[in-house]
Amino acid sequence: MRKILPLIAGLGALALLSLGASAPAVADLDHTTWANAGNNAVVARDCDGQPGVQCRAYFPDLEVGTQGELILVYRWASSHVGSVGDIRMKKSTDGGATWSGETIIASSSADLRDPSLTRLSTGRLILSYFTYDAVNKAVIRTETRTSDNGGASWAAPVAVTSTIPHAATSAKIIEVRGSGDLLIPLYGTQGSDPNSSVVIVRSTDKGASWSGNQKTVASGSGTVDWTEPAIAELEDGHLRILARTKGNGFQFDSYSGAYMTTWTATQDLGVPMHAPELFRIPGTNKVVNLWSQPAGSSRPVMVKMRYLDRYWGETQAETLYQPFRDNWDAGYSGTVLLGSSLVSAVYDSTVSGLFIQRYEVQDIEGAYTPKLDLLAEYNAGSVSISTDMTATDPAHPEMRPTGAIDGSTAYFNTAAKAGPAPATYTIDLKSVRQIGKIGISLKPQNPVDGNLYPESAVVYTSTDGITWTAVQTYSTANTTHLDAKLLGGTVSVRYVRVDITASAGWATLNEVALYGFAPYGFGHSQP
Template sequence: MEATFIQRISYAAIAVSLWLFVVLLFPAGRALAEVRHTTIPDSTVVSASGSYKPYFPDIVKAGNGDLVVVYYWSESHAGGNGKIMMKRSTDDGVSWSAAQTVTDTTYDDRDPSIAALSDGTLLVSWFTYSGGVIDVRVIRSTDNGATWGSTVTVGTNMAWAATSSKIIELSSGDLLIPLYGPAPGQGYQQTTVVRSTDQGATWPSTTETVMGYIQGIHMVEQAIAELEDGHIRGLIRVSSADNLGYEANSYDYGATWGTPVKLDKKIHAPELFRIPGTDRIFQAWSEFQYPGGGRPVVVKIGDLSDPWNGSASRLLYSNRLTSDMGYSSTVLLDDGRLFTVYYDAHKQILGGTYSKLGNWEGDFGTKMNLAGMYQSSAITVTADMQYSDPNNSATGPKGALDGSIAYGSAAFKNATATPTSPATFMIDLQGNHTIGTIGILLKLGYAETADVQISTDGINWDNVQMYTNASMNEVDYKYFDCGKTIRFVKVTVTASFGWAGLNEIQLFELAP
């Protein structure tokens, strides 16, 4: 049982100005940076301390403008001794306060989520565990999380219930909390919602409605959002033969639900919300059994009329060395940026990544066949990374272009790079191309410092990426909002642990 969450914006609260609409669609200024890295967080929210590590974050913007993150603080993924902690940021995620305990009962307190109501009240929900699930609880703050009141228990008709996604406030004024647990008299888990009509003071079991149940599979850890008045959509994680997720819809404020429909992605920990002032639906999840390894955070933008079949999904954060990661939660900042938090058990952190709508709904580009272009002399490479291994034909300049991330399939300089004696690798595309994405993998598994630059003339260079003492295990991508016109791309390694190396460079070209 893990934590999931979603950043939901109640449709009733969507009273946005034309200014916000313009900011979202046409952001300007360097503060609204493109996604800089898909393997390196922009912000470290929480790091491990002693034997304790952070898991399963959820984020919300409080009424005073602070960002508030809650998370499970435990010795392991399901440690048996966890508690719910909180941090806040007053500068949109750049820096974070000291940790504060939200709740620490005699049980294992798991999978927290946090919601902000229209009156400024914060509600944290979680479930307790002690050899089995005990109950789902909710605690309230009326002062932006400075203090927390007494807890209330959520009613259910199931033998037990857990939760891993935040409460949502409906346009009708009611609240819904998503639960999952065993269907009565059945061996499989189902998803339900329980309603509060008094702003979360009580959650009667008599209000519980089944959201999704299919015999033969477990339906768990759903996320819900009100997309229009009365229309609630949910994304559901399942455990089945193919592990493909489901969606479910209600058009009467959650009183009844349609038959769940299977999707084409293995979604864990989904989140979704409607971008204010638009008909665009932000959807993210941690993708189970991802072909590249790990359980990366993936984003997909859909349209209100057809939320799932919108743009292609795209990586937000990845670490192929672990599947104990992800469980993203996203908040919309006042300047139009999105800030997404997630956990990475291998790095033992909660991290955060900035993005904006254009990063997810534009043309991402088609991967250029640099290896083929190099072999046919359609491009040229100028580099001092010319080491040739007689026992490995993949070593050499072509190794950085071949699509392989194997250690030996790379370009090396048989000398340690230093600021005064760097190693360089430059590609001349023999003409201008418009690039939507650039991917870089420095020397696999070893720390290097490097700059990535682009140019149209080989004289004037723009810095587009920097790495500082980065130990990389997969290709790291940077997304450009509107594309970059380039002819030359250059990687300069200025510090390396051992010989300087470049494992992979990838370019994705936008259609003319």
């Protein structure tokens, strides 16, 4: 267990911790470990010319350049709002593993916010953002800038004009197939209603001008305030917008090429959303959706695969990034397709970083079936355990070998060895089953003082108990959440083994969770 002090000897000492009732269990996975996740592309440091004032990266976006390089843009400022920020750029030629130095590509006496970057079919880069009066706390306007040399230089800003006098934007410009027109989604108040509306504005000259071509897609009203719309072309003539209110995210579509005239009624998706993004994977029926989802005092980034012939409720969302501890000032993903991989950038002000997450398309396809009830199966004799993590404590009977399969991530619901690593824990399912996701919680965070004590471990699967495949490795990891490893579809598994290789204090395994896999979603079960 994680102790108030590291290396407290014995469970008797552990029982003296004044924790009161057990911490609430985590019902399901709320963090996912992806391949190549966690690369910190931008680290906070003192603001230029302001010693002692720390600046951070906010609101990132990604694009792929003409040579396959990743291009990252972000706002650089000292706070989420209320400070002047500029827009900076970095590049990576190795898929996001390493990054170049930064370049300032847009600056002003105003705060430049929510940058997005799109590469057009001509190779031109077009950057969009909105300007903000940080003193008077008011949006000024949305602007775009273009570059025809890969970001080496940028044209002067072009204002995007519409019936919203002070419009903001937060998502990519799209280039419509066929016509080549550009569309930018905006939001803000128009007329006398204090609530924001969503409009799209069209450019017919590749971003040289934005005027005279707009459509109001959703009007603000006394009860609805529309913000942060994102737009995608799913099929020729079929556009979709995701936007949020003060509560849930909504979807609305335009068909038959009538994107400047006719849109469907809004559809409530039933999920709180901030800053959604969506795009279709070319040549497939797959549509990637991401959003930041307010959850109490935190704002994790969610990712969900959708299909052109499936409803919203037929596939599951996975947690792409869980902020470190509770933190609302995080998220705002920017995502691109790079080969068969998806690459997302997210920021987290708690750890003052901008992180690059790289993961495979197949990891977010289909849906994962409900968690296996391993404790019930153990009690019925259809699952067995082999482990040296057999420590018990009379004051906490939930601490026992089966504590790692009891479905709870509460502090004492755990399996532990009365001593440091190495330790091992093996689950035998008694038959080969199809598993799509494995959840692991190593040492639970101390719920009293929040102390973290890292642990290293390797997770293996096997069909025969002889040949083992390593599916996940943790190196001095703090698993503050039940962490998911997606197996890329379904894998034949009879045995799951967790080897604890290093620990601060007693070797501990808090929870193992196993899930099946339903390819291509659940079927038409929800509207």
